Amino acid sequence: MIDPARLAFDIDGVVADTMTLFLDIADKKYGYGGITQDQITSYMIEDCLPIESSVVLAIINELLEMSHEQPLNPVDGAVEVLSGMAGLGAKLTFVTARPRRRAITQWLSQAIQVPEDKLAVHATGSFEAKAQVLTEMGVIHFVEDRLETCFHLAEHGIDPILFARPWNRKPHPFIEINNWEELKACIAGL
Numbered sequence: 001m002i003d004p005a006r007l008a009f010d011i012d013g014v015v016a017d018t019m020t021l022f023l024d025i026a027d028k029k030y031g032y033g034g035i036t037q038d039q040i041t042s043y044m045i046e047d048c049l050p051i052e053s054s055v056v057l058a059i060i061n062e063l064l065e066m067s068h069e070q071p072l073n074p075v076d077g078a079v080e081v082l083s084g085m086a087g088l089g090a091k092l093t094f095v096t097a098r099p100r101r102r103a104i105t106q107w108l109s110q111a112i113q114v115p116e117d118k119l120a121v122h123a124t125g126s127f128e129a130k131a132q133v134l135t136e137m138g139v140i141h142f143v144e145d146r147l148e149t150c151f152h153l154a155e156h157g158i159d160p161i162l163f164a165r166p167w168n169r170k171p172h173p174f175i176e177i178n179n180w181e182e183l184k185a186c187i188a189g190l
């Protein structure tokens, strides 16, 4: 069982359903309709989707700025588990490669219905910087959807838990969960 005090989370693709929002913006704002998440077979979106790279960049920029009109929704089951953890008295810790923490922290607070002072949100600006932040906070287990980041974390002594998504379907040695229900079953006290 996982000690909730030693567990932290990536945000995009794990707590926030960012890829659905990406496709929603691509469809409604740029006219790229009919693309499904299953087609996103790599984190390099330009490599797997028939969307012009300038549009991909424009959408990613909107996602980072959080200037989009369409809603960013939580991944199914995330709110229940995270608010349950908050109810155990655990501080909820998130480490994102986003460059800025302000807007995404507000989003988390509203989505999970937990005050911002109960959230520890670290925006590292790079995937490679996550390991050091996690180590400094005493985190052992980290839920992540980018497989390359999982390998990097493991090399630095963090135990990655891979959230299975269409863009990380490659062989790996890590614990894998398919949804938040499966994660919940591993957390002590929930």
Ligand SMILES: [Mg+2]
Residues within 6 Å of the ligand: 010, 011, 012, 013, 014, 144, 145, 146
């Ligand atoms: Mg992610």
